[in-house]
Amino acid sequence: MGKGSGYGKVILFGEHFVVHGVPGIVSAIDSSTDAEVKKGIKGLNIKDERKTAKGYSEEKRLQQVESIERMLKAMDLDPKTPLDIWIGGTLPGFSGLGASAASSVAIARAISQELNLNLSNEKINAVAYEGEKAYAGNPSGIDNTAATYGGLMWFKKNPAGGQDFVEKIHVKRPIEIVIGSTGKVANTKAMVEGVAERKKANPKKYDPLFKQAENLAVAGRKALESGDLKKVGDLMNENHRLLQEIGVSSKELDLLVDMARKQGAFGAKLTGGGGGGCMVALTPGKDLQGKVASAFKTAGFEFLSTKIGVVTY
Ligand code: PMV
Numbered sequence: 001m002g003k004g005s006g007y008g009k010v011i012l013f014g015e016h017f018v019v020h021g022v023p024g025i026v027s028a029i030d031s032s033t034d035a036e037v038k039k040g041i042k043g044l045n046i047k048d049e050r051k052t053a054k055g056y057s058e059e060k061r062l063q064q065v066e067s068i069e070r071m072l073k074a075m076d077l078d079p080k081t082p083l084d085i086w087i088g089g090t091l092p093g094f095s096g097l098g099a100s101a102a103s104s105v106a107i108a109r110a111i112s113q114e115l116n117l118n119l120s121n122e123k124i125n126a127v128a129y130e131g132e133k134a135y136a137g138n139p140s141g142i143d144n145t146a147a148t149y150g151g152l153m154w155f156k157k158n159p160a161g162g163q164d165f166v167e168k169i170h171v172k173r174p175i176e177i178v179i180g181s182t183g184k185v186a187n188t189k190a191m192v193e194g195v196a197e198r199k200k201a202n203p204k205k206y207d208p209l210f211k212q213a214e215n216l217a218v219a220g221r222k223a224l225e226s227g228d229l230k231k232v233g234d235l236m237n238e239n240h241r242l243l244q245e246i247g248v249s250s251k252e253l254d255l256l257v258d259m260a261r262k263q264g265a266f267g268a269k270l271t272g273g274g275g276g277g278c279m280v281a282l283t284p285g286k287d288l289q290g291k292v293a294s295a296f297k298t299a300g301f302e303f304l305s306t307k308i309g310v311v312t313y
Contacts, residue, residue, distance in 0.1 A: 002037045004109025006102035006128070008091040009146035010179060010271045010280045010308065012232075013220040013239055016195050016248060017213035018140040021159050025169065025220055026142050027308035028150040029179075033099065034089035035106035037114045040082035044068060047086045050103075052093030053302075059185045060093075060100065060135070067100070067134035071108050074130040075117060083111070092304065095186040096272025096279075097179065101143030104131035124148055136273075137189040138196070152309045154221055171309035172227045176289040177280055178260065179304040180296045182252035184276030191273040195246055209242055216242070224309075233267025233282045240269035248274030256301060257281075263292045 007028035014024025033050065044065060048057050069079035085107060093099045108127045112119040119127070128144035136143075141164050142155045149166075156165040199206040216239050223231035240257055243249055253270045260268040260281035265288070268281040283289040289305050296303040 002110040002112065002114025003034070004037075004106045004113065005032045005034050005089065006105025006109070006147035007032050007098075007150045008102050009098040009143060010177065011142065012236065012271075012280070012308070013217045014213055015270075015272055015274070016192065016243065016246060017210055018142050018155060018157055019138060019192055019195070020199070020210060021157050022210055022214045023154060023156040023165075023217045024140070024142055025153070025217055025224070026146045026155055027152040028146045029091075029097070029304070029306045029308070030310055031091040031304065031306065032089050033087060033091045033102035033106045035103065035110040036086040037107065037110035038084045039114060040084040042082050043080070044082070045084045049086065049088040050091070050093045050099070053095065053181060053183050053185050056093040056095070056185045059187070063100070063134045063189075064103075067104055067131040068107060070134055071104060071111070071127050071131040074127045075108070075111065075119070077115070085110075092181070092302070094181040094302070095184070095188070095277030096270070096274070098143040098147055098272065100135040100188070101128060101132055101147040104128035105144060105147040107131075121148055135188055137192055139192075152224075154217075169221060169224055169309075171224055174307040174309045175229065176283050176285060176305070176307055178265075178283050178289055178292045178296065179271070179306065180256040180260065180279050180281065181302045181304075182250065182256065182276050182278070183302060184250070184252060186273050186276035188273035191248055191275045195248065198247060206246065209245055213239070213242055229266055229282065229284050233265065236267030236269045236280075236282060237261070243270055243274060250275055252276070253279050256296065259295050259299065260292050263295045264288055265292050
């Protein structure tokens, strides 16, 4: 049997904008998806035991099968190779946490081990990127990169399609965050396509927003590296406003963001594809983290208390 894992992630700056070549900042979180793969007899047999938002697995089922077939092809294998696949782990199947990319990386690693392919991390990342296309249409590659390597990183897509520009970001100490889930499953592919259409139809509005997103990522990196967490939070708030303007936030996301800010979070924004899914609040220190988490709990929302900037490789 082959085994593999992939990290979940939160995007601190630049989701959606990264798809169009703007730099973004992403951090792996200490929850991962695990996969086990065994050669099968007929077709793909998938047992998905992840904890998920209601309807997540059903909504993603077809994309999941397409994703695995794409990955087999990218490994120069027959896309119809019979496999028994188990998926589980600590990363919940909430939209926005890179769960699809984490599962792609985990499955690619498990297939590589089961079939003795000995794939390098670079190859696993490239294979998972192919798998991500089934879920995101035209993904930036930020999710699979975080899922493969872990850590806190600066990411800029290579528009020519070659190696992306990735750099490790160092912070003085890991920083507490709370991730709040709206409980709503989102379709990343539809959200990414919607932004691309609106951008094309209205460059006068969108081009300056994309420029602002780039400035935010640059300033966000500086603030993270210098340990100015108040500033990081302010910039995250700004980033949420830009995401609202490009039409990817939702009523529930705005509600969770407001709730976190009222409890004293340094900053809060939606994270990932939006339109449902998750938001992230910057809550340095255990006390503040606990305060925001209990507000979410009281209001009946699921959440994950974790840290960014934990060195994982
Ligand atoms: O919702 P998620 O976890 O799949 O994150 C999507 C992030 C986007 O920037 C919207 C798409 C991408 O490929 O970068």
